[in-house]
Amino acid sequence: MQTREFFVSGPGKVILHGEHSVVHGKVALAVSLNLRTFLRLQSTSSGEVHINLPNIDTFLSWEITALQPLLAGCKAEQGGLKELDADLLKRLREFTGISEDSTDTRSMAVLAFLYMYLSVFAESLASITVSVWSELPTGAGLGSSAAYNVCLSAALLSARGNISYPLTPQQESASKEEMELINRWAFMGEKIIHGNPSGVDNAVGTWGGFLRYHAGNITPLSWVPILRILLTNTKVPRSPKVLVSAVKDKINKFPSVMKPVLESVSAVSCACEQTLTEMAAHGPSAELYNILEELIDINQHHLNVMGVGHSSLDTLCRVTLARGLHSKLTGAGGGGCGITLLRPETDTSVIQRTVEELKACGFDCWETSIGAPGVQQHSSAALSQDILKILHSY
Ligand SMILES: Nc1ncnc2c1ncn2[C@@H]1O[C@H](COP(=O)(O)OP(=O)(O)O)[C@@H](O)[C@H]1O
Ligand SMILES: C[C@@](O)(CCOP(=O)(O)O)CC(=O)O
Ligand SMILES: [Mg+2]
Structure with missing residues (x-):
């Protein structure tokens, strides 16, 4: 290893349209958030692997000699990183x-x-300490x-030497190939946490910005006008894995009913993209905002049809609509977060009153900024003292 300490960060995301349908090969539009997760990796000589996850109060360590036998016959890197190594996962489940x-x-x-860790370092397990801290709420639909x-x-991948670290002053970001490798491994992690992820979340986390995602194809939409989004966290816990699987069951039970719903959500994503294109070309008119709002309402109804709504999300839609604002859930639904579209001219006093009312319902609510950069490497000098303090505490 050339460097003893690595710092990286990646953004959260909001899905504007296409959650759940995207799992079934339909179009989704998603954008990165200005809330990030930060990671510090330190290479040590302790003969141990440590993981510190203060957001979820988890601090664990293992002797490398205890982990080594799990690698017997490990083939995790084969198959183009499309499928998990089921044998390794089974051994890991037994071990943990x-x-x-x-x-x-x-x-x-x-x-x-x-x-x-075991897959990337399969050839020679290294002693490392990994600490992760996030500004994102955990498990709330923000990726x-x-x-x-x-x-x-x-x-x-950086610590293993598969990715150049640190970037040279001439490099603004990792190469396309390196980014694709990061994305593919992140997708493996998503498979473990989500079961059957579409890949849209890790694509936004890797590349950042505004993306159209369709059956694994990622198209950056760099021309999209800046949208003002109010984010509301209902704080109702839910499991994307369970919700994604429930939607799949519903599609299997009522294919002729549910498939048109997925198709319609895909059409909503395409109509939204087209409207954003018109906004970029001709400026954001009231008519175009009317269309964006109607599409939000249509999609929210569709998500309710899929069974991923929640009374807290109904409350969000009702409270915001009373002030002429349109909302939908974002992410897996069943609680978690919702987004509300604000118009460029939406008055600050309207937003303030809406935020107050939503907070009175027990929700967290804030105006967010979207389109943040994707995965980034950092030097310790480039990180804020607060973040460094947390990452250095363990
Ligand atoms: N900061 C973090 N520290 C540790 N684990 C995290 C962190 N953020 C997310 N996770 C993992 O991701 C899971 C949440 O992901 P998920 O249920 O998909 O919700 P979302 O991606 O919408 O926030 C957690 O259960 C945890 O396993
Ligand atoms: C429901 C889904 O479309 C998005 C889930 O997002 P989140 O994990 O709730 O942030 C699942 C997926 O795309 O893999
Ligand atoms: Mg997730």
Whole structure:
């Protein structure tokens, strides 16, 4: 290893349109958030692997000699990183005592970490300490799992020497090939946490900005006008794994009913993209904003049809609509976060009153900024003292 300490970060995301449908090969539009996850990887000579996850109160370590036998016959890097190595995962589940149906926050984070660590360092297990801290709420629909997996992937690949670190002053970001590698490993982590992820979250976490995602094809939409988004966290916990699987069951039970719904959501994503294109070309008119708002309402109804709504999200829609604002859930639904579209001219007093009312419902609510950069390497000098303090505490 050339460097003793690695710092990386990755952004969260909001899905504007296409959650759930995107799992079934339909179009989604998603954009990165200004809230990030930060990771510090330190190479040591302790003969141990440590993971510190203060957001979820998890601090664990293992002797490398205890982990080594798990690698017998490991083939995790084969198959173009499309499928998980089921044997390695099974051995890991036995080793950690994490059952297959577990959706427990800590278990999922630990399993994703150990799987990626063992796979990336399969040839020679290294002593490392990894500390992760995030500004994102965990498990609320803002892609905290993807930001976590993108950071793990980037840091482990950097420490292993598969990715150049630190970047030279001439390089603004990792190469396209390196970014693709980070994304593919992050997708493996998402598979462990989510079961059957579409890949949209890790794509946004890796590349950042505004993306159209369709069956694994990622198209950056760099020309999109800046949108003002109010984010509301209902704080109702939910499991994307369970919700994604429930939607799949519903599609299997009522294929002729549900497939048109997925198709319609895909059409909503395309109509939204077209409207944003017109806005970029001709400026944001009131008519175009009317269309964006109607599309939000249509999609929210569709998500309710899929069974991923929640009374807290109904409350969000009702409170905001009373002030002429349109909202929908974002991410897996069943609680978690919702987005509300603000117009450029939406008055600050309207936003303030809406935020107050939503807070009175027990929700967290704030205007966010979107389009943040994707995965980044940092020198310790480039990180804020607060973040460094947290990452250095363990
Ligand atoms: N900061 C973090 N530290 C540790 N694990 C995290 C962190 N952020 C996310 N995770 C992992 O990701 C899971 C949450 O992901 P998920 O349920 O997909 O929600 P979302 O991605 O919408 O936030 C957690 O259960 C945990 O395993
Ligand atoms: C429901 C889904 O479309 C998005 C889930 O997002 P989140 O994990 O709730 O942030 C699943 C996926 O795309 O893999
Ligand atoms: Mg997630």
